[in-house]
Amino acid sequence: MKKVLLTGFDPFGGETTNPAWEAxxxxxxxxxxxxxVEVRQVPTVFRTSLRVLRxxxxxxxxxxxxxxxxxxxRSDIAVERVAINLDDARIPDNDGxxxxxxxxxxxxxxxxxxxxPVKAIAAGIREAGIPASVSxxxxxxxxxxxxxxxxxxxxxxxTACRGGFLHVPFLPAQTIGRAPTPSMSLEHMVNAIEIAAxxxxxxxxxxxxxxxxxx
Amino acid sequence: MKKVLLTGFDPFGGETTNPAWEAxxxxxxxxxxxxxVEVRQVPTVFRTSLRVLRxxxxxxxxxxxxxxxxxxxRSDIAVERVAINLDDARIPDNDGxxxxxxxxxxxxxxxxxxxxPVKAIAAGIREAGIPASVSxxxxxxxxxxxxxxxxxxxxxxxTACRGGFLHVPFLPAQTIGRAPTPSMSLEHMVNAIEIAAxxxxxxxxxxxxxxxxxx
Amino acid sequence: MKKVLLTGFDPFGGETTNPAWEAxxxxxxxxxxxxxVEVRQVPTVFRTSLRVLRxxxxxxxxxxxxxxxxxxxRSDIAVERVAINLDDARIPDNDGxxxxxxxxxxxxxxxxxxxxPVKAIAAGIREAGIPASVSxxxxxxxxxxxxxxxxxxxxxxxTACRGGFLHVPFLPAQTIGRAPTPSMSLEHMVNAIEIAAxxxxxxxxxxxxxxxxxx
Amino acid sequence: MKKVLLTGFDPFGGETTNPAWEAxxxxxxxxxxxxxVEVRQVPTVFRTSLRVLRxxxxxxxxxxxxxxxxxxxRSDIAVERVAINLDDARIPDNDGxxxxxxxxxxxxxxxxxxxxPVKAIAAGIREAGIPASVSxxxxxxxxxxxxxxxxxxxxxxxTACRGGFLHVPFLPAQTIGRAPTPSMSLEHMVNAIEIAAxxxxxxxxxxxxxxxxxx
Numbered sequence: 001m002k003k004v005l006l007t008g009f010d011p012f013g014g015e016t017t018n019p020a021w022e023a024x025x026x027x028x029x030x031x032x033x034x035x036x037v038e039v040r041q042v043p044t045v046f047r048t049s050l051r052v053l054r055x056x057x058x059x060x061x062x063x064x065x066x067x068x069x070x071x072x073x074r075s076d077i078a079v080e081r082v083a084i085n086l087d088d089a090r091i092p093d094n095d096g097x098x099x100x101x102x103x104x105x106x107x108x109x110x111x112x113x114x115x116x117p118v119k120a121i122a123a124g125i126r127e128a129g130i131p132a133s134v135s136x137x138x139x140x141x142x143x144x145x146x147x148x149x150x151x152x153x154x155x156x157x158x159t160a161c162r163g164g165f166l167h168v169p170f171l172p173a174q175t176i177g178r179a180p181t182p183s184m185s186l187e188h189m190v191n192a193i194e195i196a197a198x199x200x201x202x203x204x205x206x207x208x209x210x211x212x213x214x215x
Numbered sequence: 216m217k218k219v220l221l222t223g224f225d226p227f228g229g230e231t232t233n234p235a236w237e238a239x240x241x242x243x244x245x246x247x248x249x250x251x252v253e254v255r256q257v258p259t260v261f262r263t264s265l266r267v268l269r270x271x272x273x274x275x276x277x278x279x280x281x282x283x284x285x286x287x288x289r290s291d292i293a294v295e296r297v298a299i300n301l302d303d304a305r306i307p308d309n310d311g312x313x314x315x316x317x318x319x320x321x322x323x324x325x326x327x328x329x330x331x332p333v334k335a336i337a338a339g340i341r342e343a344g345i346p347a348s349v350s351x352x353x354x355x356x357x358x359x360x361x362x363x364x365x366x367x368x369x370x371x372x373x374t375a376c377r378g379g380f381l382h383v384p385f386l387p388a389q390t391i392g393r394a395p396t397p398s399m400s401l402e403h404m405v406n407a408i409e410i411a412a413x414x415x416x417x418x419x420x421x422x423x424x425x426x427x428x429x430x
Numbered sequence: 431m432k433k434v435l436l437t438g439f440d441p442f443g444g445e446t447t448n449p450a451w452e453a454x455x456x457x458x459x460x461x462x463x464x465x466x467v468e469v470r471q472v473p474t475v476f477r478t479s480l481r482v483l484r485x486x487x488x489x490x491x492x493x494x495x496x497x498x499x500x501x502x503x504r505s506d507i508a509v510e511r512v513a514i515n516l517d518d519a520r521i522p523d524n525d526g527x528x529x530x531x532x533x534x535x536x537x538x539x540x541x542x543x544x545x546x547p548v549k550a551i552a553a554g555i556r557e558a559g560i561p562a563s564v565s566x567x568x569x570x571x572x573x574x575x576x577x578x579x580x581x582x583x584x585x586x587x588x589t590a591c592r593g594g595f596l597h598v599p600f601l602p603a604q605t606i607g608r609a610p611t612p613s614m615s616l617e618h619m620v621n622a623i624e625i626a627a628x629x630x631x632x633x634x635x636x637x638x639x640x641x642x643x644x645x
Numbered sequence: 646m647k648k649v650l651l652t653g654f655d656p657f658g659g660e661t662t663n664p665a666w667e668a669x670x671x672x673x674x675x676x677x678x679x680x681x682v683e684v685r686q687v688p689t690v691f692r693t694s695l696r697v698l699r700x701x702x703x704x705x706x707x708x709x710x711x712x713x714x715x716x717x718x719r720s721d722i723a724v725e726r727v728a729i730n731l732d733d734a735r736i737p738d739n740d741g742x743x744x745x746x747x748x749x750x751x752x753x754x755x756x757x758x759x760x761x762p763v764k765a766i767a768a769g770i771r772e773a774g775i776p777a778s779v780s781x782x783x784x785x786x787x788x789x790x791x792x793x794x795x796x797x798x799x800x801x802x803x804t805a806c807r808g809g810f811l812h813v814p815f816l817p818a819q820t821i822g823r824a825p826t827p828s829m830s831l832e833h834m835v836n837a838i839e840i841a842a843x844x845x846x847x848x849x850x851x852x853x854x855x856x857x858x859x860x
Contacts, residue, residue: 013859071860073609075290075395078860084727084756084781088857100853111729111756129388131398136729137782139860167860172403173344179503180290182397183346188387208745212733213784214658215716215723215812228644286645288824293645297514299541299566303642315638326514326541351514352567354645382645394718423530427518429443430501430508430569430597505720505825559818561828602833603774610720612827613776618817 002035004197005062007053009069009142012044012094019171020068023189030194035063035201042067044094044142046087050149057158064162064200065150066116068193069143071167072174075182076131077192078167079118080138083148084111088140104148112151114164116196117203119211121166124195130188134211138165166196217250219412220277222268224284224357227259227309234386235283238404245409250278250416257282259309259357261302265364272373279377279415280365281331283408284358286382287389290397291346292407293382294333295353298363299326303355319363327366331379331411332418334426339410345403349426353380381411432465434627435492437483439499439572442474442524449601450498453619460624465493465631472497474524474572476517480579487588494592494630495580496546498623499573501597502604505612506561507622508597509548510568513578514541518570534578542581546594546626547633549641554625560618564641568595596626647680649842650707652698654714654787657689657739664816665713668834675839680708680846687712689739689787691732695794702803709807709845710795711761713838714788716812717819720827721776722837723812724763725783728793729756733785749793757796759809761841762848764856766811769840775833779856783810811841 008021021041030037040056042049057065071078085108087099118134125132138144147165154161168189175181223236236256245252255271257264272280286293300323302314333349340347353359362380369376383404390396438451451471460467470486472479487495501508515538517529548564555562568574577595584591598619605611653666666686675682685701687694702710716723730753732744763779770777783789792810799806813834820826 069860074860075390075397082729082731082755086727090855090857090859098855100855100857101851109755110727110758111754113755126391129386129391131387131390131396135782136731136785137858137860140781140857141859143860171344172346172399175290175346176341176344180397181346182290182395183399184387185400185403187402188400206746210735210743210745212735212745212786213782214735214786215714215719215782215784215788284645289645297516297540299512301512301566305640305642305644313640315640315642316636324540325512325543326539328540351516351570352643352645354643355566356642356644358645421531425520425528425530427520427530427571428567428569429520429571430499430504430567430573505820505827556821559816559821561817561820561826601774602776602829605720605776606771606774610827611776612720612825614817614828615830615833617832618830 002201003060003062004035004037005056005060005065006037006039006193007042007067009042009044010094013091015174018070019168019189020070022186023168023193024068026190027193032198037197042146046093046097046099046142046145049142049146053146053150054153057153062161066196067146067150067165069167072170073181074167074169076133077125078135079122079132080135080147080165080167081114081118082111082136083138083144083151085109085148086140087145090141093142104145105152108152112148115162116164116200117206118164119209120203120207121196121199122211123207123209124199125192128191128195130192132192135167136213162200166193218275218277219250219252220271220275220280221252221254221408222257222282224257224259225309228306230389233285234383234404235285237401238383238408239283241405242408247413252412257361261308261312261314261357261360264357264361268361268365269368272368277376281411282361282365282380284382287385288396289382289384291348292340293350294337294347295350295362295380295382296329296333297326297351298353298359298366300324300363301355302360305356308357319360320367323367327363329379330377331415332421333379334424335418335422336411336414337426338422338424339414340407343406343410345407347407350382351428377415381408432631433490433492434465434467435486435490435495436467436469436623437472437497439472439474440524443521445604448500449598449619450500452616453598453623454498456620457623462628467627472576476523476527476529476572476575479572479576483576483580484583487583492591496626497576497580497595499597502600503611504597504599506563507555508565509552509562510565510577510595510597511544511548512541512566513568513574513581515539515578516570517575520571523572534575535582538582542578544594545592546630547636548594549639550633550637551626551629552641553637553639554629555622558621558625560622562622565597566643592630596623648705648707649680649682650701650705650710651682651684651838652687652712654687654689655739658736660819663715664813664834665715667831668813668838669713671835672838677843682842687791691738691742691744691787691790694787694791698791698795699798702798707806711841712791712795712810714812717815718826719812719814721778722770723780724767724777725780725792725810725812726759726763727756727781728783728789728796730754730793731785732790735786738787749790750797753797757793760807761809761845762851763809764854765848765852766841766844767856768852768854769844770837773836773840775837777837780812781858811838
């Protein structure tokens with residue numbers, strides 16, 4: 001049976017929950033036509049997150065890996081298209097590390113593209129009535145670190161695997177007491193990740209669609 | 216059995232759905248401890264909406280009326296505190312009328328307060344993990360028209376009844392193709408309206424809480 | 431010579447500057463065709479602000495009073511249309527008072543309308559290339575308190591005077607270190623207030639224009 | 646005399662003005678300690694914009710090139726850190742071309758870093774009271790195209806030159822009639838670009854500062 005590995009981070013930045021992990025955990029062991037899902041929690045920690053990811057990839061031998069992270073303040077699902085070779089932390093990670101202006105891989109390229117069909121994923125999520133778009137920046141914190149690291153692992157070690165990253169908004173309860181901040185229900189996040197997994201298995205190459213960004 | 220009357224508008228402004236009515240319709244005939252719910256759709260039309268409301272109040276003889284409307288662009292449930300005596304339409308209503316700078320009632324006061332426990336409602340919704348706040352403006356379109364008219368009916372004809380108004384965000388599907396716009400799931404809206412009905416029946420007077428707005 | 435009295439608040443809420451006062455102070459003693467400007471700083475304090483305002487009105491005997499306050503987070507000039515009879519403070523004022531759910535005037539109406547030509551003011555500001563709109567809520571803090579109190583003074587004591595209120599955004603420097611927050615240059619604020627003063631002196635009644643709000 | 650070349654685009658996307666060019670044009674021929682400024686307008690057209698840029702670089706022989714573009718909807722100056730090898734247009738360019746998913750350079754890397762001191766520039770602009778931040782995406786339209794092309798020219802042909810890109814918000818007048826949208830005055834934009842030019846000439850390497858992005 002083919003395998004899709006989903007990862008979600010533990011809570012960070014003072015939050016007590018991480019919607020990415022909450023949503024990913026709901027999909028543990030789910031079976032779909034032609035593949036089944038394995039899930040792993042990864043720590044919001046530079047380096048360690050990549051060791052956990054690599055270990056999981058060795059165990060699961062996935063055909064597709066989708067990392068999922070929280071993007072507080074967004075209103076839709078962000079299907080990340082590009083990871084950059086940069087650690088530049090605005091806040092400390094969960095081990096207290098705060099790297100500034102460091103490359104993730106000394107000998108890696110400046111950026112890697114997602115090898116998932118990002119436009120097909122975004123379109124599929126929207127067809128389910130859930131807002132989604134292709135994003136051109138996953139930031140410079142642990143989310144981008146995991147995404148870049150995943151793609152470097154695929155480029156160098158797991159060459160048959162494909163991989164990418166999704167950002168999800170806050171859960172509604174996380175926005176209480178904050179200034180007006182968008183959120184998304186857990187059910188919609190779970191559904192969106194499910195659609196991303198299915199589209200990743202179905203599409204060999206991406207669809208052509210207008211998803212570009214002006215700035 | 217005591218009665219709570221909920222109203223929701225039909226779609227307007229080019230939308231094919233109105234989340235207010237979608238959510239209200241889900242609560243048709245629901246029974247809670249001590250009261251049951253009746254629902255009515257009202258047209259997004261100045262004047263006519265108030266005739267439909269008055270007819271419904273004559274039929275149902277409600278203890279509490281809660282009008283619900285769509286506030287596209289908001290990220291949380293807005294518990295409206297004040298209705299103003301002003302029709303000033305940005306777009307035509309569903310009958311093509313677009314009144315500018317007209318009073319709703321020639322002899323009514325400049326404003327009416329909600330007689331629902333607005334802070335208790337907002338607090339109750341937030342306790343359920345759904346973002347909510349007290350709002351000081353319901354606009355100057357048909358939502359404010361219905362809210363002001365409801366309060367005028369209560370002040371002049373249905374004096375034992377209490378009433379107020381809630382604004383709900385777009386549904387997720389409505390935000391697709393718009394620039395980043397917040398939304399809320401139908402389930403959370405339904406739950407929030409349910410909590411508003413229960414709090415309205417339970418609280419004689421409102422709670423003291425910090426809900427004010429700086430501007 | 432006819433007189434326009436402009437008021438601006440001192441800084442509050444942890445800010446070291448208040449753009450309202452900065453802008454108003456620039457207009458001290460300015461003369462225009464048919465009127466001259468007097469300016470006063472008012473403290474961001476419930477009650478005291480109104481005593482300072484009344485004293486200034488006794489001294490200046492203005493034909494028009496325009497209160498100006500800071501509305502952090504707005505992107506345009508808000509020409510306030512309605513003041514409500516409610517003190518409901520989210521934060522303490524500059525004397526440490528934080529009233530909740532109190533009327534401003536025990537025997538005043540629920541709301542007062544601005545007696546300035548709000549739509550003509552907004553249109554005039556926009557013609558100068560500065561974004562502006564008519565707003566239906568001045569909040570429930572000291573800005574609304576001053577606006578309501580001003581209108582109550584006009585209704586009861588200074589019956590020949592006309593008055594209203596403007597909210598201005600943050601200055602650019604105030605937004606540094608905040609999440610993305612809109613701002614406006616001091617020059618544009620000064621120009622907008624000047625236009626508001628001139629339009630208030632020129633227009634006996636307001637223009638008809640589409641300025642209503644949906645919610 | 647050392648030279649800084651500034652470029653700004655012509656209007657696009659239905660706008661009649663482009664704040665980038667308006668601001669850049671104000672700096673034509675300015676002299677600062679140790680360098681002078683040359684300015685060029687570039688068309689908002691894929692490919693052609695790069696031909697115009699290369700021609701200007703051949704003529705001017707600049708030490709530093711700073712491209713400037715409009716990022717409608719932003720509230721601050723964005724100092725772009727990374728350009729990606731992707732043309733993916735949301736709207737047609739000014740020649741009617743709308744490339745989807747095409748590389749800018751067939752043999753270029755996936756991304757280029759700005760070789761300007763991006764954190765020093767952002768800090769310097771903020772010290773002048775103007776909001777600014779380091780951005781990790783210049784989009785996938787002509788702005789990113791010019792930025793990537795500039796860096797490719799530097800990498801392959803003008804190796805002694807350094808270069809990068811700034812995005813500026815809408816001008817206030819451009820936001821009129823739009824939903825609440827942030828803007829910035831022309832004076833602040835001009836000042837920010839001036840600071841960027843001076844910092845680019847002064848700093849050999851960037852400062853260390855917390856400017857990273859979570860997502």
